Amino acid sequence: MKTTFVVPDDLEPARRDPAAPAIGEAVPPHNPRCHGCGPDAENGLHLRAVFGENLTATATLVVEPRFEGGPGVIHGGIVSTLFDEMMGLANVHLGVVAVTAVLDVDYARPIPVGTTLRLVGRVLGRQRRKVYSAVEAFDDAAGPDAEPLAAGHGIFVVVDPRAHFAATRP
Ligand SMILES: CCCCC/C=C\C/C=C\C/C=C\C/C=C\CCCC(=O)SCCNC(=O)CCNC(=O)[C@H](O)C(C)(C)COP(=O)(O)OP(=O)(O)OC[C@H]1O[C@@H](n2cnc3c(N)ncnc32)[C@H](O)[C@@H]1OP(=O)(O)O
Numbered sequence: 001m002k003t004t005f006v007v008p009d010d011l012e013p014a015r016r017d018p019a020a021p022a023i024g025e026a027v028p029p030h031n032p033r034c035h036g037c038g039p040d041a042e043n044g045l046h047l048r049a050v051f052g053e054n055l056t057a058t059a060t061l062v063v064e065p066r067f068e069g070g071p072g073v074i075h076g077g078i079v080s081t082l083f084d085e086m087m088g089l090a091n092v093h094l095g096v097v098a099v100t101a102v103l104d105v106d107y108a109r110p111i112p113v114g115t116t117l118r119l120v121g122r123v124l125g126r127q128r129r130k131v132y133s134a135v136e137a138f139d140d141a142a143g144p145d146a147e148p149l150a151a152g153h154g155i156f157v158v159v160d161p162r163a164h165f166a167a168t169r170p
Contacts, residue, residue, distance in 0.1 A: 002108075007153065014124070027050065057093075086121035101156065117137050122134050137149050
């Protein structure tokens, strides 16, 4: 991949919260109305992710016609949303609430409508309040050794959710 995102080489290791749901369990929805993962989001993406080893979260998603951008291919903004959400869901391993400060997306290949994507988000490490995470999207039909169709990185900043959402929470 040809990303220009720089992952610092002095990241502190991120530690899994012992109170987080077990590896192999579903990542619980953090907000039923979330456009990425909320079951009640009418036009949402309804991502259902599962916690994996090494601070990963994995989900599959069929690229529906409503996600189209260019003729027959997924809209880049949908890929960005999926990536934001999958890294956010991987961050749940840490038992913190962290909001996206930076989202970097490398669109390596066109992704046709109808593709079943396998999405893997992963926490890379921490630096004070910053959580560095990464994500990849694969064609699920292409086998385990296939190159990703797209990849991304994010910097998430840990916040106190009561203060951060005080003015906007319904
Ligand atoms: C969808 C919302 C989810 C929220 C979660 C709610 C409950 C969740 C429970 C579980 C969560 C589960 C799953 C979540 C799933 C998906 C997640 C999606 C997340 C989103 O979709 S969320 C929406 C978009 N997001 C925003 O709406 C943020 C708007 N923004 C701000 O609210 C502030 O901007 C903030 C808080 C980011 C920072 O503000 P601040 O004042 O608290 O902190 P400060 O500025 O001091 O930065 C501290 C350190 O971050 C570095 N830093 C900051 N910004 C940087 C940048 N741009 N580039 C490089 N470094 C940056 C500084 O350099 C410093 O680093 P250093 O330690 O090195 O000095």
